[in-house]
Amino acid sequence: MARGNNEILATLEQIVGPEYVSNEEADLQPYTWDMTWAEPRMPDYVVMPKTVTEIQRVLRLANHRKIPVVPYCNGTNIGGLCVPEEGGIIMDLKKMDRILKIDPETCYAVIEPGVSHAAFSAALKATNPQWKGEEFSKGFEFGWGVHPASASVLAMAINHGIGHLNGRIGVNSQLLSSMEVVLPTGEVAKIGSCAYSDSWHSFLPLPRMDGLFTGWLGTTGIVTKLGVWIFPIRPYRDVLSVAAASAEDITKYMVRWRHYSLCDEVTAVSWWLAQIPITFPYSPKPADEPEFFSYTVISGWSEEELAYKRKIWEEVVAKEKAKGTKLIDFEYPPEAKRGRTELPSRIVGSTKNYSKSCGGGIAWPGTFAPCKSWPILYEKWKEIYIRHGLSPATRFTDYQGAHYGMLRCMTPFNKRDPASVQAARDAMVECVRAGLPEGMLPYKPPVEYQNELNAVADAGYMYLMAKIKDMLDPNNIMNPGKLGIR
Amino acid sequence: MSHLLNNKELKELGKIYDWVSMCTHCGNCKYGYEYGSNSNFAAMLCVQGDKFNFDSYRGSRGKVSLARSLLHNRIGWSDKVAHVLFTCTSCGACQQMCETDIKPWILRMFEALRYEAWKQNVAIPENIKAWSSTIGTLYNPYKEPHEKRLDWLPSDVRSSLPRKAEYIYFAGCTASYRRKQLARATVSLLQKLKVDFTVVEDEWCCASPLLRTGQYDLAAKFVEHNKTLPEKYGASAFITTCAGCYRTLGRDYMMDAPEGYADKYGKMTGVKVLHTTHLIEEMLNKGEIEFTGSFNKKVTYHDPCHLGRHAEVYETPRNVLKAVPGLELVEMYRNKKFSFCCGAGGGVRGGFADYSLETAGKRVKEAEATGAELVTSACPFCYTNLADAIELSKSPLKMEDIVEIIEPIVRKK
Ligand SMILES: Cc1cc2nc3c(=O)[nH]c(=O)nc-3n(C[C@H](O)[C@H](O)[C@H](O)COP(=O)(O)OP(=O)(O)OC[C@H]3O[C@@H](n4cnc5c(N)ncnc54)[C@H](O)[C@@H]3O)c2cc1C
Ligand code: SF4
Ligand code: SF4
Numbered sequence: 001m002a003r004g005n006n007e008i009l010a011t012l013e014q015i016v017g018p019e020y021v022s023n024e025e026a027d028l029q030p031y032t033w034d035m036t037w038a039e040p041r042m043p044d045y046v047v048m049p050k051t052v053t054e055i056q057r058v059l060r061l062a063n064h065r066k067i068p069v070v071p072y073c074n075g076t077n078i079g080g081l082c083v084p085e086e087g088g089i090i091m092d093l094k095k096m097d098r099i100l101k102i103d104p105e106t107c108y109a110v111i112e113p114g115v116s117h118a119a120f121s122a123a124l125k126a127t128n129p130q131w132k133g134e135e136f137s138k139g140f141e142f143g144w145g146v147h148p149a150s151a152s153v154l155a156m157a158i159n160h161g162i163g164h165l166n167g168r169i170g171v172n173s174q175l176l177s178s179m180e181v182v183l184p185t186g187e188v189a190k191i192g193s194c195a196y197s198d199s200w201h202s203f204l205p206l207p208r209m210d211g212l213f214t215g216w217l218g219t220t221g222i223v224t225k226l227g228v229w230i231f232p233i234r235p236y237r238d239v240l241s242v243a244a245a246s247a248e249d250i251t252k253y254m255v256r257w258r259h260y261s262l263c264d265e266v267t268a269v270s271w272w273l274a275q276i277p278i279t280f281p282y283s284p285k286p287a288d289e290p291e292f293f294s295y296t297v298i299s300g301w302s303e304e305e306l307a308y309k310r311k312i313w314e315e316v317v318a319k320e321k322a323k324g325t326k327l328i329d330f331e332y333p334p335e336a337k338r339g340r341t342e343l344p345s346r347i348v349g350s351t352k353n354y355s356k357s358c359g360g361g362i363a364w365p366g367t368f369a370p371c372k373s374w375p376i377l378y379e380k381w382k383e384i385y386i387r388h389g390l391s392p393a394t395r396f397t398d399y400q401g402a403h404y405g406m407l408r409c410m411t412p413f414n415k416r417d418p419a420s421v422q423a424a425r426d427a428m429v430e431c432v433r434a435g436l437p438e439g440m441l442p443y444k445p446p447v448e449y450q451n452e453l454n455a456v457a458d459a460g461y462m463y464l465m466a467k468i469k470d471m472l473d474p475n476n477i478m479n480p481g482k483l484g485i486r
Numbered sequence: 487m488s489h490l491l492n493n494k495e496l497k498e499l500g501k502i503y504d505w506v507s508m509c510t511h512c513g514n515c516k517y518g519y520e521y522g523s524n525s526n527f528a529a530m531l532c533v534q535g536d537k538f539n540f541d542s543y544r545g546s547r548g549k550v551s552l553a554r555s556l557l558h559n560r561i562g563w564s565d566k567v568a569h570v571l572f573t574c575t576s577c578g579a580c581q582q583m584c585e586t587d588i589k590p591w592i593l594r595m596f597e598a599l600r601y602e603a604w605k606q607n608v609a610i611p612e613n614i615k616a617w618s619s620t621i622g623t624l625y626n627p628y629k630e631p632h633e634k635r636l637d638w639l640p641s642d643v644r645s646s647l648p649r650k651a652e653y654i655y656f657a658g659c660t661a662s663y664r665r666k667q668l669a670r671a672t673v674s675l676l677q678k679l680k681v682d683f684t685v686v687e688d689e690w691c692c693a694s695p696l697l698r699t700g701q702y703d704l705a706a707k708f709v710e711h712n713k714t715l716p717e718k719y720g721a722s723a724f725i726t727t728c729a730g731c732y733r734t735l736g737r738d739y740m741m742d743a744p745e746g747y748a749d750k751y752g753k754m755t756g757v758k759v760l761h762t763t764h765l766i767e768e769m770l771n772k773g774e775i776e777f778t779g780s781f782n783k784k785v786t787y788h789d790p791c792h793l794g795r796h797a798e799v800y801e802t803p804r805n806v807l808k809a810v811p812g813l814e815l816v817e818m819y820r821n822k823k824f825s826f827c828c829g830a831g832g833g834v835r836g837g838f839a840d841y842s843l844e845t846a847g848k849r850v851k852e853a854e855a856t857g858a859e860l861v862t863s864a865c866p867f868c869y870t871n872l873a874d875a876i877e878l879s880k881s882p883l884k885m886e887d888i889v890e891i892i893e894p895i896v897r898k899k
Contacts, residue, residue, distance in 0.1 A: 001564055022540060026566035029555040030541040030548050035510045040560065048539050074513050075541075092540065118519035122528035125521070148512045149519035149528070149583075342522040360510050416490065416507050 001025045004044035008065065012047055012089075015057045020048040020095070031072065031082065031090045036363040036446060037413070037425045038080025043070065046090040052180070052188060052224050055091070059222070059477075060186035062089060066475050069184075071218035073113055073152030077159065078364060079444040081217050085481030091222065093152070099123050100225065101200070104130045104140070108177050110200045110227050111154055118149035121344045129232040137301075139233040141165070143172040144344030154226045158214045160368075160443050162397070162406060164297065164343045165231065167258065167265040170400035171368075173214050177202050178227035181213050184220070184473040192227065200227030212468065217444065218479040220472045234299035236306045237264075237341040240313050241332040243290035244268075247378040249325045250292035251396065255371055257296060257316045258398040262309045266398050268294035270378070272391035273410060280358040280412045281389045281420075290328050292396075297340050359414030363424060365431040365449070369407040369440035371398060380434045381409055388427035407440060450484040492559040498598040498702070499553055505591035505744070506553050515545030515580035515592075518824045529820055531579035533827045533845050542570050545580035546592045553599055565609035571599050572611050573841065576698050576832035578795035582823050593796075594744040596832075600700025611837030614699055622704060625690040626659040627836065636687050638666035643673060644685070650720035653683035653760075656712075656735065658728035658866065659691050665866040668887050672727045672762060675893040679769060686719055692734040694792075699833040702750060709739055709751040716757045723758035725765060727889055729790035729865035730831075733797055735759045761793060762889055763803045763864055769898075770809050779895035780812030786858035787815065787888075788849065788872060789825035790865035803864045803888055810891060816856045818849075826852065828863075830871035846875035853883055860884040862891060 004023040012021040022028070023045045032040040044067075049055045062069045068088025075082040084090060097114030104127050111120060124140040143163020145156065157172040158179075169175065178192030178200035189195075191210050192203040203210050213220055244250035250268045258266050271285045272278055274293050285291070298309040321327050332340075354362050369377065374396045385392040390411055397406040409431065413424035425448065432442055432449045436456050442449040454462060466485045469476070476486045491503050499506070518531035530536050535544030542548040552570060555561045574596055581592040588595070603610060617627040625632045636644065638657070655676060661669040676683050693708035712735070716722065726732050736759035743749040769775045787807060793799045800822040807815050820826040829835070829845025850872060853861040861876075861883050863869055873885040 001562055020539060022566075024564065024566040025555075025561040026552065026564055026570050027540045027542045029561050030511075030551040032555070032560070033511065033551075035512060042560075046540055074516070075511075076513050095539070116517055116528070118517050118521075118528035121521055122526050125526045148514045148516075150513045150517040338522070344521050354510075358508075360507050362510055362512075418490070 003028065003042065008061070008067065009045065011061055012045060012058065015061070016047050016049050016054050020050070022046050028090070031075065031084065033083060034075050034077070034080055035361060036078060036080045037361065037421050038083040038446060041084050042087060043084040043090045044087050046092055048092045048095045050095045052182060055182045055222055055224060056186045056188060058089065058091065059182055059184055062477050063185050063475050067477060068480050069477050070479050071222050073155040074148065074150050076148050076151045077155070077444050078362060078366070079446045081444060081446075081479070081482060085447070088477070093222075096224065102127045102140070102230070103201075104128060105132075106199070106201050107140070107230050108201050108227050109230050110178070110225055112225060113152055113154045113223065115153050116150050117144065117147055117153055117344060120153045124230055125233070137232050137235065140230040141233045141343070142228060142230055143169070143175060153228070154223060157226060157228060158223055159217060160215050164340075165264050166397060166399050167263045167296075168400065169231070174400070175229040176210055176214065176226060177229055179210055179213065179223050180225035181221045181223050184475070184478045188224070194227060212472065217482045219469065219483050220478060234301055236301065236303060237297060237299045238306055238310065239295050239297055239332050239337045239340045240310065241293065241295045241330055242317055243293045243328040243330045245326040245328065246291050247375040249327065250294055251371060251374045252325045253317065253320045253327055254294060254396065254398055256320060257313060258401060260312055261401050262298065262312060264297045264299050266294065266296040268292045268396045270392055270394040273393035273395055277358070278354060278393045278410060278412055279391045280414075282386055282391045290330070293330065295332055295340065354410050354412055358412040359416050359420070361413035361415040361421065361424065362411065363413070363428060363446070364408050364410050365428045365435070365442060366408040366444065367406070367432070367435060367440045367442045368399070368404050369435065369438065371396070371405050373435070373438035373440055374405070374407055377407055377435050377438055377440060381431045384427050384430050384434065385409065388423040390424060390427055407435070447481060447484060450482065454484045491557055493557050496557060496602045498601045499557060499595070502591055502595060502598055503557060505588050506550060506557070506595055508587040509547070509550040510586055511547060511551065513545070513547050514585060515547050515583045517545075518579060518583060518820070520824070527824055529824065531577075531820065531824060531826060533577055533829055534574045536848070537841055537845065538573060543573065546584060549574065549596055549599065550588065553595060563603070563606040563608050568603050568608040568610055571596070571603055572614065572699070572833060572837050574832055575791070575827045575829060575834045575845070577791040577827035579824075579827070582795055591744045597697060597700045601702050602700070604700060611833070613836045614833050617695070617836060618699075618701060618704065621691060621696065625708070626663060627691060627695045628659055628663045630663045635662050635689065636685065638662055638669045639673065639685060640670070647684045648682075649684060651682045651684040652721060653681060653723050653725045654715055654719055654721045655683050655685050656689060656692070656724045656726045656731055657685065658726060658731040660866040660870065661728060665869060668727060668866050668869065668889060671887070671890045671893045675762070675889055675896070676725070678893070678897050679775065680898045681765065683725065684719055684721070686715055689715070692731040693738070694730040694734040695833060695836070697734065697738055697747065698831065706751060709747070713739060713754045721757070723760055725760045725762060727762045727864070727866065727887065729761070729793035730867055732759060732761045733792035737797060761799060761802070761864065763799075763806050766806045766892060767802045770806065774899055775896050776899045777811050777895050778897055781810050781891055781895060782812035783860050784814045784816055784858045785860045785862050785891070786818055786853050786856045788818070788828060788853065788861055788863040788868055789822060790863055790868045791825070791827050791831055793864055794825055795823060806888060806892065807862065810895070813891070816858050818852045818856055820852065828868040828871045830867050835867070835871055842871060843875050843878060846871040847879050850875045850879055850881050850883060854881060858883070860886060862886055862888050864888050
C-alpha cells in the first residue's frame with residue numbers, strides 16, 4: 001500500500017532518484033516505532049539523500065509544502081525521537097556515511113551523519129597520533145557508548161551522548177569542534193572554525209551557535225557534517241571495582257574518588273542492572289547481595305601511571321571504609337572487564353543485557369543530575385519501580401569531575417502486554433516528575449518527559465526556546481511534536 | 487503501545503510470535519562489527535541492505551518489523567512486502583549479530599514469512615513460481631528431467647559403484663545438472679581415497695530451495711523421500727559437496743526448531759551428514775592422505791553461508807586448503823562469521839538474477855583485493871554465482887571448488 005501524494009513523491013524522486021525514495025508501507029513500517037512505548041506512527045515517505053544539495057532541496061520542498069521532516073540515522077535513541085508524530089518525510093541519512101577527515105596532528109575528525117560507531121571506531125583505531133610524520137602511539141578513540149554498532153556517531157554526539165571517556169573529558173557533545181548544518185528553510189551554514197577555513201578543530205572563540213543544533217532532537221535543522229575531537233588510545237587500562245550496601249554509601253565513595261579526576265569513568269549499577277538480563281518483572285534482591293556495584297576505569301601511558309592511580313584509589317576506598325562507609329570488595333567479572341578495557345565493545349552493553357527475553361520493550365528515565373541527588377532519587381525511584389512491578393536497574397555515572405552525572409534506570413518491559421507498557425510508562429514519567437525538583441533533567445527525552453519538563457520550566461526559557469525554534473523553522477516542519485512547544 | 491497479535495490468519499508466523507516479539511528493534515543486525523585487542527572489524531554484511539537502502543531491507547530488524555506490522559494488522563500484504571521478503575539471501579549475517587532471544591529464530595522467521603506470502607496475492611518472483619510448479623514432479627528446481635539426474639556420472643563409473651555402501655554421495659541438484667564436473671571430481675576423489683560410497687538414482691532435491699523460500703507443504707515429500715535412502719542403500723552417512731544440501735540434510739532433517747524442521751517433518755536419526763571437506767580433514771588428520779603434487783597458487787576461500795554461518799563450519803575447509811602443498815591461503819576482509827554472501831541463496835539467484843550477480847560481483851572485487859589468483863569455495867551454488875560474476879566482470883580471477891583443487895593431487899596412503 002502506498003501513502004502520501006504522487007506529486008510530492010515525484011518531486012522527491014527527482015531530487016534523490018527513484019531508488020532512494022519510497023512511499024510504500026512495507027518500506028515505511030520500520031520507521032514507525034522504536035524500542036520504547038512510543039505509539040507507532042506512519043510516515044508518508046522515506047528519502048535517503050546522498051548529498052547536502054539533495055537535503056537542501058528536500059527541505060525547501062518540505063518547507064514550502066509544510067511537510068514534517070524527521071532526521072533519522074538508525075532510530076536507536078531510546079526516546080521515540082524518530083517516530084514521526086505527524087507523519088511526513090523520514091530523512092534517512094545512512095547513505096551519507098563518509099569519514100571526511102581524520103587529522104592525526106590536530107586530533108579531530110570530520111564525519112557525516114551516516115557514519116556508524118562501528119565504522120568510526122575501526123577507522124580511528126587504524127589511525128595513529130602523530131606530528132610531522134612521527135607517530136607517537138597507536139590508534140585514536142572517541143567517547144564510545146554501548147550502542148548498537150550501527151548507531152550514528154553524529155546523532156549520538158549532537159544529542160549529548162554518553163561515552164566511555166565521560167569521567168575524563170565529559171559527555172560527547174562537549175567534544176564537538178565544528179559543524180555544517182542545513183536549515184529547515186534550505187540554507188547551509190558552517191559553524192565554528194570551519195566557517196573560516198577548512199580547519200574543523202574548534203568552536204571557540206566564536207559565539208557558540210552549535211548550541212542551536214545540539215540537544216534539539218533534530219527539531220532545528222539537519223547536521224550534515226560534524227567535527228569531533230578524538231583522543232590517543234592510552235595503552236594501559238584497568239578496571240577497579242567496589243560494591244556498597246546502599247546508594248548513599250556508593251555515592252560517598254564515587255564523589256571522593258572522582259574528586260581527583262584520575263579516572264576515565266566511574267559508574268555504579270544497582271543489583272538489578274548488574275543482572276544479565278535485568279530481572280523482569282521485578283524480583284527482590286537477595287538480602288546478602290550489595291545494593292550497588294561500582295567500577296572505575298583508569299588508563300595511562302605506563303604501568304607506573306596506572307599503579308599511581310590504583311594507589312590513590314585504594315586510599316580513597318580505605319578512607320571511606322575507615323569513616324564507616326559500607327564498601328564491599330568484589331571482583332569485576334573478567335568478560336565485563338575485557339569489554340571495559342577494549343571499548344567500544346558489544347560485550348558490556350547491548351540489548352542482551354537490557355531486554356534479552358522480556359518482550360521487546362526498552363526505555364529509561366535517562367537523566368543528567370547533580371550527584372548529590374543520586375541517593376535521594378534512587379530511594380524514590382526504587383519505591384516507584386517496585387510499586388509498578390519493575391526492577392530498579394539504576395546507573396550513576398560521573399561526568400568530568402564534580403559537576404553532574406548520569407542517573408538512569410534501564411527498563412525492560414513487555415510490549416505484548418498493554419498493562420506492562422502502561423506500568424513502564426507511568427513509572428518512568430513519575431520518576432521524571434520526582435526528579436525535576438532535585439535538579440535532574442532527562443536527556444533525549446520522549447514526548448512525555450518533555451511535557452513534564454515544559455510544565456515546570458522557567459517561562460523566559462520557554463519563550464526563548466520557542467522564539468529560536470520559530471526563527472529557524474518558521475513552518476515547524478522539523479521533527480514536530482518532540483519539544484512540546486509547537 | 488502494546489504489540490498484540492491481532493492477525494490470527496498468519497498461522498506459521500503466529501506460532502513463532504513468542505520469539506518474534508523478543509526483538510527490541512535495536513539494529514545490531516544491520517552491521518557486522520567486532521572490536522577488541524585482536525579484532526577491529528566493521529563492515530556491512532547484509533546483502534539486501536547493501537543493495538536496497540531502506541531499513542525494511544537492512545538486516546533482520548526490517549523483516550521482524552515487517553512480521554510485526556503484519557501480525558498487528560498495521561499494514562497489509564503487497565508486492566513490495568514480497569520484494570522485501572524474497573530479496574533476502576538468508577545469508578544469516580543478521581542472525582550472527584543479534585543478541586536477544588529472537589536470534590536463533592531469525593532465519594526460521596524469514597521462511598515463515600515467505601510461507602505466508604505464498605498464500606497472499608502478491609508478486610512472488612516469477613522464476614521462483616516457475617521452478618516451484620515443476621519441482622514436485624521433476625524433483626529438481628532446474629526444470630530438468632529426473633531421469634537425467636545421473637547423466638553426469640560416466641557409465642563405467644556408475645557400473646563400478648556398489649549398490650549398498652557406507653556413504654551415499656548426495657550430489658544435489660546444482661552439481662547434478664549444472665556443475666557436473668564437480669560431481670565427477672567428487673566421485674573421483676572418493677574413489678582415490680578408497681571411500682566405501684555409492685551414488686543413488688533416486689536422489690531427489692534435498693528441499694533446500696523449498697524450505698528457504700517457505701514452501702513447507704511441497705517440501706514434505708522431499709524430506710520424507712530422502713530420509714529413506716540411507717536404509718535402502720545400507721548407508722550410515724550422507725556425504726555432500728554442496729553447502730546447501732549439507733545444511734538441509736544435516737540440520738533441517740535432523741534438528742528441532744529453530745535450527746531444523748524436525749517439528750514439521752520428524753527427525754532423521756541414525757545417519758551422519760558430512761561435507762566432503764569433513765571427510766578430507768578427518769583423513770588428513772589420520773595421516774591417510776598423501777599429496778602427489780602441489781597447487782602453487784595464491785587462493786582465497788569464500789565461506790558459503792550454508793556451511794559457515796548456518797552450520798558454523800569455518801575451519802574445516804581452511805584446514806584442508808592449508809594442507810595442500812604450494813597453496814597460499816589469503817583471507818578476504820569479510821570472512822568466516824563475518825563473510826559476505828555470494829548473493830545466490832534464499833531463492834535470490836532464481837528470483838532476481840541481476841541483483842544476485844551484482845552481489846557476486848561485489849564479492850569478486852573483494853577476492854581480487856586480496857591479490858589471490860583463484861577463489862575457491864565449498865558449494866556448487868556459490869561456485870555458479872561467483873564464476874558467472876568473474877566472467878561478467880572479466881575478472882582475472884579463476885574459480886575452483888576445494889574438491890577440484892584436491893582431487894588431482896591426492897591418493898590414499
Ligand atoms: C542498547 C543500547 C545502548 C545504548 N547506549 C548508549 C550509550 O552508551 N550512550 C549514548 O549516548 N547512547 C546510547 N544509546 C542510544 C543511541 O544508540 C545513541 O544515542 C545513538 O548514537 C543514536 O544513533 P542513531 O543512529 O540511532 O540516531 P537516531 O535515533 O536515528 O537519531 C537520534 C536523534 O537525532 C536526530 N538526528 C539524527 N541525525 C540528525 C542530523 N543529521 N541532524 C540533526 N538531527 C539528527 C534524530 O531526529 C533523533 O532526534 C543506546 C541505545 C541502545 C539501544
Ligand atoms: S539473512 Fe543476510 S541478506 Fe537477509 S536480512 Fe539477514 S543479513 Fe540481510
Ligand atoms: S533482530 Fe536482534 S539485532 Fe536485529 S533489531 Fe531485533 S533484537 Fe536487535
